[in-house]
Amino acid sequence: MRILITGGAGFIGSNLVEFLLAKSEVEKVRVIDNFATGYAHNINEFKHNPKFEFVEGDIRVYEDVQKVCEGITHISHQAALGSVPRSIHDPMASNAANVIGSMHVFHAAQAAGIDRVVFASSSSVYGDDPISPKQEERLGNVLSPYAASKRSIELYAKAFSNVYPFRYMGLRYFNVFGPRQNTQGAYAAVIPQFIMALKEGNKATIFGDGEQTRDFTYIENVLQMNWLCLTTQNNNAFNQFYNVACQKTTSLNTIYSILADCAKSTIKPTYASPRTGDIKDSLANIDLAHTLLGYTPRIQIQEGLIKTWDWYNKKVQ
16 A cells, blocks of 8 residues: 555644554555645654655645655545634635645546545534434535535545546544644644643633533544545445544533643633634534444543643643
């Protein structure tokens, strides 16, 4: 297996790099990243591994994508501009990276005869669907430009599979967290924001009352699911969208409480008005991934939070 990871210097991508380099079945891991949201320090430790190759490039440039697809057998497409608030602030940038960039990856993959493309979608595609847990075949109205970009990617993947020899698996990630997740800036995810506030003795901010819930998913479960998709020989598993989650829901208040215990902190968070585009609750049904790929999450929320706290406590000073 010679695997291209787009966005391999980002949070999920760099964890995938580490995971795949350890697999004997993998001959090469090539990364393309433009460092828009990824960081060189996420991949510096791999640069002396003979199986690792880094190409600085931009998936918005088709020629860059064509070049890195040469000699590749599988693609793990993780590159994206994440964050609902970011997409509301700059929808054109989200569209360029997420939609146009993904089209480039899909088109280059089919032109090069690459076996399959496993790509990052998002639970945001469920939008205002009121029924819980979320099931893959039932979608609501999208609530942000980010969600629209991820829904568009899914539609393009389906269209490509109808007209080209193109096989895909789209992964609808539910609030992934863990080591290497960005802790800085306005668009940092909630768990690393909580961790850094607690480490620095500052008050964290919760938007809304904190009782909104998410199906928080530790990174090891995401790595497992990507590997199952990259290696499956089950023909029924291709050209599907999958929820990647734990099928358990946790409130932001509970997340903060667990992390405060890890930090031995009594600091209480502050509360602010809910953010535009945010959904109230999110819970996944993971039966399809279990049935077609054998996916069962190995790390549940509390263990994942403790692992994440320990990593940041050691790595981030």
